[in-house]
Amino acid sequence: MTTETLKLYHSASSPNSRRVRIFLAEKGVQVTIVAVDLGKGEQHGDAYRAINPRRVVPTLVLEDGTSISEVPAIQRYVEEIHPDAPLFGTTPRDKALITMWERRAEQEGFASVMEAIRNIAPGLKGRAIAGPHDYEQIPALAERSRQRAANFLADLDDRLKESAFVAGERFSVADITALVTIDFAAKAIDLQVPAGLESLKRWYDTVSSRPSAAA
Amino acid sequence: MTTETLKLYHSASSPNSRRVRIFLAEKGVQVTIVAVDLGKGEQHGDAYRAINPRRVVPTLVLEDGTSISEVPAIQRYVEEIHPDAPLFGTTPRDKALITMWERRAEQEGFASVMEAIRNIAPGLKGRAIAGPHDYEQIPALAERSRQRAANFLADLDDRLKESAFVAGERFSVADITALVTIDFAAKAIDLQVPAGLESLKRWYDTVSSRPSAAA
Numbered sequence: 113m114t115t116e117t118l119k120l121y122h123s124a125s126s127p128n129s130r131r132v133r134i135f136l137a138e139k140g141v142q143v144t145i146v147a148v149d150l151g152k153g154e155q156h157g158d159a160y161r162a163i164n165p166r167r168v169v170p171t172l173v174l175e176d177g178t179s180i181s182e183v184p185a186i187q188r189y190v191e192e193i194h195p196d197a198p199l200f201g202t203t204p205r206d207k208a209l210i211t212m213w214e215r216r217a218e219q220e221g222f223a224s225v226m227e228a229i230r231n232i233a234p235g236l237k238g239r240a241i242a243g244p245h246d247y248e249q250i251p252a253l254a255e256r257s258r259q260r261a262a263n264f265l266a267d268l269d270d271r272l273k274e275s276a277f278v279a280g281e282r283f284s285v286a287d288i289t290a291l292v293t294i295d296f297a298a299k300a301i302d303l304q305v306p307a308g309l310e311s312l313k314r315w316y317d318t319v320s321s322r323p324s325a326a327a
Numbered sequence: 328m329t330t331e332t333l334k335l336y337h338s339a340s341s342p343n344s345r346r347v348r349i350f351l352a353e354k355g356v357q358v359t360i361v362a363v364d365l366g367k368g369e370q371h372g373d374a375y376r377a378i379n380p381r382r383v384v385p386t387l388v389l390e391d392g393t394s395i396s397e398v399p400a401i402q403r404y405v406e407e408i409h410p411d412a413p414l415f416g417t418t419p420r421d422k423a424l425i426t427m428w429e430r431r432a433e434q435e436g437f438a439s440v441m442e443a444i445r446n447i448a449p450g451l452k453g454r455a456i457a458g459p460h461d462y463e464q465i466p467a468l469a470e471r472s473r474q475r476a477a478n479f480l481a482d483l484d485d486r487l488k489e490s491a492f493v494a495g496e497r498f499s500v501a502d503i504t505a506l507v508t509i510d511f512a513a514k515a516i517d518l519q520v521p522a523g524l525e526s527l528k529r530w531y532d533t534v535s536s537r538p539s540a541a542a
Contacts (some may be wrong), residue, residue, distance in 0.1 A: 185427035192419035204407035212400035246479050250467050263460050
């Protein structure tokens with residue numbers, strides 16, 4: 113299914129962009145893809161700031177020119193216009209549970225890894241938080257965040273002892289966030305899934321072999 | 328409208344609980360309210376841990392015993408079963424924009440205030456992050472978060488120069504998050520809306536005079 117009138121501004125290396133790309137791939141939806149070169153600072157240029165004044169990727173631009181940023185907002189829009197396959201659930205109970213589990217994966221996992229790398233990477237000095245304001249790095253925070261990310265992996269293993277997927281018996285957006293978090297943690301802060309977390313490993317092998325994982 | 332089969336575990340002083348209470352009040356929905364005494368550490372007791380192993384408020388318990396935690400997940404459930412008045416929008420575009428603005432208010436405003444107080448309050452030593460794990464406070468982070476919260480107020484004023492409400496021309500869940508953030512910032516970290524932010528003041532006076540603000 114092609115929806116060329118939708119434009120996704122993204123970066124190939126951005127984990128937030130990948131969350132959206134996998135979401136689209138799971139639904140079989142193609143949009144117009146526009147790369148933003150973060151290495152060259154293209155997100156800080158006037159052209160991109162006109163699209164997203166917060167200077168972050170991804171941004172989804174609708175046919176009428178409306179810019180949608182924030183990953184869950186973009187995913188919500190795509191779910192509304194392409195309901196199949198549902199990734200946020202179909203009943204009120206499932207929608208609530210998937211929102212809850214996705215959010216935990218994001219707040220405890222994804223955000224911790226992001227905070228860990230942003231507060232220590234030499235290239236992000238003075239830019240510890242993405243967005244329009246500059247903030248200094250806090251190395252002690254990078255350390256604490258790394259510990260949080262490690263705790264997230266252990267907690268996720270516990271969860272996956274009792275559940276096939278993160279939010280229940282079906283693949284959902286919560287699995288996308290958790291998968292991207294694990295790959296991002298390995299690459300950005302060299303945090304690997306420890307040996308012994310068998311349920312997490314079983315789940316990871318399953319979700320990372322879906323075709324969407326290549327997105 | 329009464330939905331007594333739904334139970335909301337909350338605390339009167341918890342700003343996250345207030346986000347849900349205002350949401351319910353805007354819809355005119357009454358649920359069974361159960362107070363959790365955070366001062367006495369009731370959230371760490373076995374009874375509450377059986378309801379929410381993460382030991383945070385609020386939690387919504389459904390008739391079948393399902394526990395929903397995380398404010399946006401609870402709000403999503405209530406929106407699904409009581410669609411009027413809609414607080415997350417009605418069209419795909421509005422749903423996405425409201426999700427985006429609510430999230431910005433939460434990430435930049437609410438979370439910053441929470442981080443500022445949790446990393447400095449003497450009573451939260453060793454408990455800098457709510458949840459099942461213990462983390463040490465980082466005073467430098469409290470300082471940076473306070474600055475972020477101040478920047479949020481200035482950015483929100485800019486936004487409200489061009490828009491009646493946070494997410495557009497209608498009251499939405501984004502206004503609830505922003506309102507709770509401002510009241511919480513004043514109380515918890517003595518951060519007041521600076522003189523001169525006229526648009527923010529105009530909006531604050533409007534939303535805080537709605538009957539739901541007393542919830």
